[in-house]
Amino acid sequence: MTNHIRWGVLGASNFAKTTMAPAINEARRGVLATVASRHTEKAAPFAELAPGLRVHNSYEALLADPKIDAIYIPLPNALHVEWSLKAAEAGKAVLCEKPIALTEADFDRLIAARDRHGHLIAEAFMPVHHPQWTKTRDLIAEGAIGDLHHVTGVFTYGLSDPANVRNSADLAGGALRDVGVYPIGTFRFATGLEPEVTDAEMIREAGVDASTWISAQVGAVRLRFHVSMRASRRQEMVFEGTQGHIRLPAPFNAGNHAEAQVQLWRDGREDRIFRFPKDRQYVAQVEAFNATLLDGAPYACPLEFSRGTQAMIDAVFEVVS
Incomplete structure (x- = not known):
């Protein structure tokens, strides 16, 4: 790994375009290097943020890119676990939008993958960085x-x-x-x-x-x-x-x-x-993630913390059912 984190964005969502891609680009010790979109025209606004940005026309191509250290995932909720696991298996660190998982059992799968592959996987829960x-x-x-x-x-x-x-x-x-x-x-x-x-x-x-x-x-x-x-x-x-x-x-x-x-x-x-x-919490979130990867600094929102929040959400659904 270099002295900065090379980021890829998996999916050209509007939130990624307006908020997280600029935060990645502004954060210290990080660079927005590539974006993957199945509709390549959606990647054009990202290129305006980062001249020289590479564009992949498939998610799989981004995962296979050897010049990427970390992947940000802004896909719909139902796809978060699947692509977080695939990214970890491809040797990438993962910052995935919340909720990164939909059940406690899914969190257990993510924690196991993190520990098995040795790469940080975390939920993008920005308030704790403010x-x-x-x-x-x-x-x-x-x-x-x-x-x-x-x-x-x-x-x-x-x-x-x-x-x-x-x-x-x-x-x-x-x-x-x-x-x-x-x-x-x-x-x-x-x-x-x-x-x-x-x-x-x-x-x-x-x-x-x-x-x-x-x-x-x-x-x-x-x-x-x-x-x-x-x-x-x-x-x-x-x-x-x-x-x-x-x-x-x-x-x-x-x-x-x-x-x-x-x-x-x-x-x-x-x-x-x-x-x-x-104070800009999205930039702070990316900088904290970069610091964990580069320096081994503790991350404020590990999967175990996010799992505790999911336990309450599961309990709410159980009560109303």
């Missing part, structure tokens, strides 16, 4: 709000287009898999706690969950999350303690939804606001 979440974790650990006892999380947006992959049951769409991972995963990251689902409600449309409400508990801490693809655009996480609360107004799409802030309240008054106006 400093607002390490600040939140530190404040909770320091007892800044006393004993934690209640947490609420919301991630909603409007998406009714039946042609969108998120509305496809065959491609494993739905609000829970698309955005439910965010309140669940960030709670687990910030607290180190593993809650159990106690109740859930789900509204289904055309075979996918359009809206889901989750109740969970761990010890004395109660949680209530709401995720939806049929509501107005909203994001928020609130951690309530015996001496105050922490509010994050842009917990997941920091910078895009609103300015990243960690608002600390005590005794009913705003105590401090920690602002993060310039």
Whole structure:
């Protein structure tokens, strides 16, 4: 491996084009080297980002490319496990969009492949790389709000287009898999706690969950999350303690939804606001991945962490069934 990571993008999705390919290109110690698309005209915008970009007209050709160290996978959810495993078998490190797997059993397959081949495989869960979440974790650990006892999380947006992959049951769409991972995963990251689902409600449309409400508990801490693809655009996480609360107004799409802030309240008054106006979590995610490959640095979101989030998602589906 060279002193920088040569990245390939497996699939010319719109999100890869607008967000992740630019992040890969901007990240330190990495370079966007190639993209694979079965429709080569879709690769043209990627070439504008990286002059000299190589284009493959099949996914298999990208996997066989000896000049690639890591592969980013933005395919529909139902294809994530298949192509993550194929990439690992081809000797590549893998950063796959969430959810990288759809069941705990699939996570076990991915963990086994990672350990067998010795290459990093990870889910692209970008919030844990943003400093607002390490600040939140530190404040909770320091007892800044006393004993934690209640947490609420919301991630909603409007998406009714039946042609969108998120509305496809065959491609494993739905609000829970698309955005439910965010309140669940960030709670687990910030607290180190593993809650159990106690109740859930789900509204289904055309075979996918359009809206889901989750109740969970761990010890004395109660949680209530709401995720939806049929509501107005909203994001928020609130951690309530015996001496105050922490509010994050842009917990997941920091910078895009609103300015990243960690608002600390005590005794009913705003105590401090920690602002993060310039931090870019997608670039930070790629830089963390590069550092793990080049330096052996611990990765903030290993498969074992993502598996814990999937366990909660599996539990929600079990409760509503």
